[in-house]
Amino acid sequence: MAKTNADIEHWDVESEEFWEREGKRIASRNLWISIPSLLIGFAVWLMWGMITTQMKNLGFPFSIDQLFTLSAIAGLSGATLRIPASFMIKIAGGRNTVFLTTALLMIPAAGTGFALMNPDTPFIVFQALALLSGIGGGNFACSMSNISTFYPKSKQGYGLGMNAGLGNFGVTTMQVVIPLVMTVGIFGALAGDPMQLQSPSGTLIGRIEAGTDTWIQNAGFIWLVFLIPLAFAGWFGMNNLKVVTPNPGNPLSAFGKILGLYGVGLLASVAGVWVLSVLNMWLALPLTIILTLILLRLIPGDIKPNIQNQFAIFSNKHTWSMTVLYILTFGSFIGFSAALPLSISVIFGNMMDVAADGTVTRVVNPDAPSALTWAWMGPFVGALIRPVGGWISDKVGGSIVTQIISVVMVIASVATGYVMMLAYNSTDPNAYFAPFLILFIIMFAASGIGNGSTFRSIGFIFNQQQKGPVLGWTSAVAAYGAFIAPRVMGQEIQAGTPEVAMYGFAVFYALCLVVNWWFYLRKNAYIKNP
Numbered sequence: 001m002a003k004t005n006a007d008i009e010h011w012d013v014e015s016e017e018f019w020e021r022e023g024k025r026i027a028s029r030n031l032w033i034s035i036p037s038l039l040i041g042f043a044v045w046l047m048w049g050m051i052t053t054q055m056k057n058l059g060f061p062f063s064i065d066q067l068f069t070l071s072a073i074a075g076l077s078g079a080t081l082r083i084p085a086s087f088m089i090k091i092a093g094g095r096n097t098v099f100l101t102t103a104l105l106m107i108p109a110a111g112t113g114f115a116l117m118n119p120d121t122p123f124i125v126f127q128a129l130a131l132l133s134g135i136g137g138g139n140f141a142c143s144m145s146n147i148s149t150f151y152p153k154s155k156q157g158y159g160l161g162m163n164a165g166l167g168n169f170g171v172t173t174m175q176v177v178i179p180l181v182m183t184v185g186i187f188g189a190l191a192g193d194p195m196q197l198q199s200p201s202g203t204l205i206g207r208i209e210a211g212t213d214t215w216i217q218n219a220g221f222i223w224l225v226f227l228i229p230l231a232f233a234g235w236f237g238m239n240n241l242k243v244v245t246p247n248p249g250n251p252l253s254a255f256g257k258i259l260g261l262y263g264v265g266l267l268a269s270v271a272g273v274w275v276l277s278v279l280n281m282w283l284a285l286p287l288t289i290i291l292t293l294i295l296l297r298l299i300p301g302d303i304k305p306n307i308q309n310q311f312a313i314f315s316n317k318h319t320w321s322m323t324v325l326y327i328l329t330f331g332s333f334i335g336f337s338a339a340l341p342l343s344i345s346v347i348f349g350n351m352m353d354v355a356a357d358g359t360v361t362r363v364v365n366p367d368a369p370s371a372l373t374w375a376w377m378g379p380f381v382g383a384l385i386r387p388v389g390g391w392i393s394d395k396v397g398g399s400i401v402t403q404i405i406s407v408v409m410v411i412a413s414v415a416t417g418y419v420m421m422l423a424y425n426s427t428d429p430n431a432y433f434a435p436f437l438i439l440f441i442i443m444f445a446a447s448g449i450g451n452g453s454t455f456r457s458i459g460f461i462f463n464q465q466q467k468g469p470v471l472g473w474t475s476a477v478a479a480y481g482a483f484i485a486p487r488v489m490g491q492e493i494q495a496g497t498p499e500v501a502m503y504g505f506a507v508f509y510a511l512c513l514v515v516n517w518w519f520y521l522r523k524n525a526y527i528k529n530p
Helices: 016-045 048-058 064-085 088-092 094-104 106-116 123-133 135-148 153-181 224-237 251-278 281-298 304-315 317-348 377-396 398-424 429-461 464-478 481-494 498-520
Strands: 201-203 206-208 350-354 360-364
Touching: 016 094, 016 135, 016 153, 016 224, 048 064, 048 106, 048 153, 048 317, 064 123, 064 135, 064 251, 064 281, 064 317, 064 464, 064 481, 088 094, 088 135, 088 251, 094 106, 094 135, 094 224, 094 251, 106 123, 106 224, 123 135, 123 251, 135 153, 135 251, 135 464, 153 201, 153 317, 153 377, 153 429, 251 281, 281 304, 281 481, 304 464, 317 350, 317 377, 317 398, 317 429, 317 464, 317 481, 317 498, 377 398, 377 429, 398 429, 398 498, 429 464, 481 498
Parallel strands: none
Antiparallel strands: 201 206, 350 360
16 A cells, blocks of 8 residues: 555455455554544543642532533533544544544543633633543543454454553543643643642542642643544554445544534434433433434434434334443442442541531541542552453353352342441541442443344344444443433432432342343343343
8 A cells, every 4th residue: 555544445354365464453443543542532521530638629510410420521522422423434434433432532542631720710611621621531432433444253352342442441540640640830930820729639649638739631631642643643554444434534524424423423323411400310311311322313414324224223122221231330430439439528528527416517538538549449450350251251152150140239229328327427437438439340340241242142143234333322321421420429328328329229230130141141132141
């Protein structure tokens, strides 16, 4: 080929000779540009869990419910954008899509940095930036769709596993990087002046006392350091495959298609946020999904056939059973990742104080554990153990593994709720922090193993034509966990009943036990232990 980033006309990776001669090299180059791009996408999408925790520590003039809402808006947007993103590769090309979707993340990254420089920035600005950061969540669908086209069937597990598994480490990367970069003025005068902590904070390596200078704006600006070179790498190092995208058009035409698809998702997300403000989340969620699908069907041009193919999966009952089970696994992983930092800060940042006359009030806990020191552990374990779930499932069957982790999730969720209740109502909540953190790590590990088992089951149940659309749909719906968990946990913590949220999750996990058994494990199951 004349250029590294040229469109590729001939692509036959099922041919061993072609794969060894040039396919493997091209696929590897595209994969290793895709992985860090997806990783940073996850980081920008879920950065609000850490940012809102530090906004609370700095005394930004927002309620706890408003801060949880920012994480929820990013979750709603990121999940919704996965639906249109699943069509991008076929109509716009892999290189065009990965370049533009990576470059678009510079807008919420830079915008968040500038907004955080001033505590008086209106709340609606933060809402808009949280909405735009959802682009990082949407990128998962187009990234996975793109990488799947570069690898033969025998190597799909490796390609998709590396892309998804390492991409998920964006959550842990963000939770480690953001607390560290906020401690130093690494961008000098360009990023403005620091603010002083009103409450203690922390990093991976220890506690930071109140009164310490903090550059919270670096939590947004730091991602530009990675996004700028990654955008260049995507443009100059990746390829469009003409066998997958016969007519991507010129780059500007392709960019227009991508922006149109993401525009539909953002419009539906704005509508969802509005419904959330006037009604409730359980109406906002289905209405957002339905509106997205309706708007996609109204788009003219060469996307129509792809959407009709996507809609065909809805007549398959296994689409719905696997959607429920993927919410159990990935939905829990991404939801707890978004909600845990602020939950730690609110539950353990205060404690009960009993006055001489017996009255009880909540006061600041001077020795509270910092969310910025501990919250990374759960997502790290969940992402790290994901390949183990796939490996075990290959040996014993995916549904057996899903059933076991469902039992673990039910028990751990109930236990976590009980511990959260004790901590919230205690005069010494620190005594409950170790069991609280261990239980959450257990849930992250179970959800990570379940990610691998459900991926394996989807690959076993569906044929080659349905597999891609089903993965796109289930990953989109499950990603709404990043919307549901912050809202539910935030509301219940505000009400003084944090245990109710976890008991509610336990009921859902028990339902998943029944669904998994009925469809895949009972004596006359539709498909036995896929």
